[in-house]
Amino acid sequence: MRDWRVGGGTLADGHDADAATPAPGKQTLVGDMQLAQGGMATSEGGQLFSGPDPAMTATIPSVATPDKKTDKNYEDSMGVTKAITDKAMVPVDGVNGKSFVAKGIAGHKDGTVTFTFDRAFLGTYDYAAAGKKVLGVHVAISAALAGCGEHKDVKLIQVLRNFTKTAGAVTAADPGTAKRRERSGTSDANAKSKGWRVDGLDSDTTPFYVSDDLYGNHGSDTEAAKLRDTPGNWDTDRNVGKEFRTCAVSYANGAGVVLACVDWGYYIDDAGKASFYPATPTAYAGAVSELTDAAARWDGIAGNTKANLKP
């Protein structure tokens, strides 16, 4: 086993020159000690595992931190701001601004993960990148930890499935691309939680949703993790939807421990009416099989950084 520092070089004698070099935005003053004591990503069998991120602990700003992206920055970039102003997208009653709390986290009876839908809107917006209108939802979800013991840092993994309804029953729908089918286990007759896949672009190789601060941030016990997403379908599509499981994962003990998840999604009926699906999100402690099965499938795909979730 070889140790690697996330975003940096290999340690030598417990000291890493890179860590002492001021990086834009922050400088880790106690980085050497932390790195020597843990907080490492590890490589096994040529595969880099995602360990706790040393940059997220005990860092002291030494250089002006670039402005963190806000929900408004994201909404402006997605064309959602105009849709909200024009009332083409409207707040989802009972969800927008509401919190959903998972209790009893990872063996900590009083531990909680609070998922807050800072933003939850439903409707149509102009998707500038495609020059078309999209009908769907816009969410900005925060995940705040409290009393979770050793689990102080979290990353968000989101899984989803496309679905349709047949005679009122929900069935998995084709996800649209070969890569998504591979991630969904489409061609595997024995696939568990078939249809569910880790959310990401076809080109993504990391299982974590946040790859850029426009789309959110990882979290800690002092800062909520954040995820911004605006999924939908073309506004001409009917009887289509997506279900999501957004999960907070801690790597405090090496393998990923799923602290809690929240379920949400949307559905567009035959008449073109969109609704939040389920109508009210559900938050719960621990992992759900859709997540662990999809993550295991993800881990089996060559070239992917493994989610490495604890069973």
Add this chain to the structure above:
Amino acid sequence: MRRALALAVLAACSAPGHDSKDSTMTNTSSPTNGDLVAQVRAAVTAHVPVDLLEARIREKPIVDTTKGFKLDQLKRVNFVEDPDHPDEQLALANARAIIYWDRHVAGDSNPHVVGVQQRSDGTTAIFFSVILPP
């Protein structure tokens, strides 16, 4: 010989079944699909600067990052391989500027686009892609 080869390549890309609307070559102010692809290819071959492509092609692009659309806004766009052009894909991570147009391919609600990517080294290349809903 070289001219014949160029004509053959253009003809191949215009053949029915390759691009469903590529076969009509007209000289109108709003290019057809085939005309659009041919114009974009010709512009790349002629090394037309990326910021002048919109004026050269004479059709409004969906996106032109030289005219204010930020590259960052494309980071999580679901660009997938166009099955008609698997060898000419977008490499967003290595792009300095991008411009693309809708090819208006019938029978698919997902936009099929043709465009030009300017790489970080300044070179340009044509690309084809299909955009999925977010």
